[in-house]
Amino acid sequence: MALLEVRDLRVSFDTPDGTVHAVRGLSYDVEAGQTLAVVGESGSGKSVSTQTITGLTRGAKVSGTAFFDGTDLITADQSTLRRLRGAQIGMIFQDPLSSLHPQYRIGWQIVEMIRAHDKEISKQAARKRAADLLTLVGIPRAAERIDDYPHQFSGGMRQRVMIAMAMALDPALLIADEPTTALDVTVQAQVLNVMRRLQEQFGTAIILITHDLGVVAEMADEVVVMYAGAVMERAPRRDIFYRNHHPYTQGLLASLPARSGDRLTPIPGTPPSLISLPKGCPFAARCSHVFDKCRAEAPPLIDVARDPRHQSACWLPHENSEAIAS
């Protein structure tokens, strides 16, 4: 059994303009110690889905299941979720400056987290642990800097502080929501290195939410490509890059800057409104391979080339996935 099994997760919000279907039937597994990358553009539902299973979404209609270590997070009450958050599921977010409280010292913020779950530990011991964690994530002179405020750190260092805090109680799962998006490219690599090193050391599973396929190539074991709240393609990392099937995945790859200096090939058009979704495939309006059936009926997620680890929600023939990639 996987560490986290999400099945048919649906999240919608009632707004004055209508019901927003942010997540529509999302399923995935996260194995212990592995990294699952959830890829998609803004508004594809990737952040909403993880925030929903951790109980951080407010005012949403939710259905489906999300079994974490035997507990269904969707039906669990707030106090159960609260005990899991931080202790079993660590989280880091996109902007480390706004994600750390500006008015508390970073040591205080880490100690608060440790002591929220470990009632036995003394203040001194928690502080010592916080300093050790800061050293572990590569903050120089951690013992001195533990009493600094977030604004006294650089962006990369702040994200290291967030990682130290998220990893403080050795969680089984780390949810990293666009952890490097707000950082310089050189710093991105350092932060990813820290995450990978800690993952190897502690055997943490990671859900990595990103729109950056470069990050996916660095980190992921499995990849889920989301579009308009639904999974378009799911595959091991190599297959996503080399044997992909879905035209949306191909579009994402084509819009990456290539080393050759060619111009980028953007995907034309914009994603559909999540309030009034088209009847057929949500990507149909932007797809270069579209045909009549796509507009009439949404394709189910089915195995590509009879490989159960590789699935794609597309009506294009599944037998020989490389044929259409050209």
Place this chain on the structure above:
Amino acid sequence: MAMFLLRRIGHGILVLWLISIAVFGLFFVAPSNVAQTLAGRQATPETIALIKHRLGLDLPVWKQYLHFLGNALKGNLGFDYYHQVPVTKIIAGALPITVSLALGAAVLWLSLGVFNGVISAIHPRSLADRGLTLFALFFYSFPSFLLGLLLLYFLYFRLTLSGFKWFPAGGYSPLAGGFGPWFQHLFLPWIALALLLAATYTRLTRGSMLDVLGEDYIRTARSKGIRESRVIVRHGLRSALTPVVTQFGIDLGQLIGGVVVTETVFSLPGLGQTAVVAINQQDLPVIIGIVLFASAAVVVANILVDIAYAVLDPRVRLH
């Protein structure tokens, strides 16, 4: 920090100096007949001239001003025209009353305003939010003298008629004379003042808290698995209080200089009422003394607000 204090105190002194000139000027622009009043209706012109001379009112205005300024720098604000009591003594006598009124009301309006604001912000657009907003705006738009009179009518007059002598009709009883009488005399004025001011704080806390609760670090706090009450208070309110503290400092600074309407309605001889009496009697030394003191209170409050800012938010540096 030392530089900041020096500069701000320098600014403050400049402000007080300009205010003293302005008050002096205003006083002499208006027609004055203090000597006439003091001398009585039947006084001869000679008597009036003598009184004018005694009070220094026969000197050119600029000489009077320099005289006043010289004394003020020595800590002497002059004597009142009618009883020759030192102005500093008059202020010292009225100040405890105004401070008791302002501080007591401050405790009430702060707790009421901040508590209501937080409740409103946690459940925006809920029934509680709308009810508290209505409550706040109702008293906010109430004329302060009317609120005072209504409190007196119901809680003094009707209550006393029904045999419950809980509150006096007005006046002041010093704290030295016992906590009970002091509290009884101030309770209604506190309520009148606090209800009026609580509205501002409810709206301010609500708005500020709503902004803060949308911040990323609140999501981080929740992701840490700490109790929701702690998320609201330690993480949310901590940040949301900064504008509230600013407003509080300014309000308190203003009130310490005298709460004219409330003091008058409840016959509390504080700075506000003393100033009103002095203005009616054209008692220049008292007017100037109270205006300068009130201005100094505002100046000091502003400096304290800036210091509080730096204490509350580590990102703020005082230069």
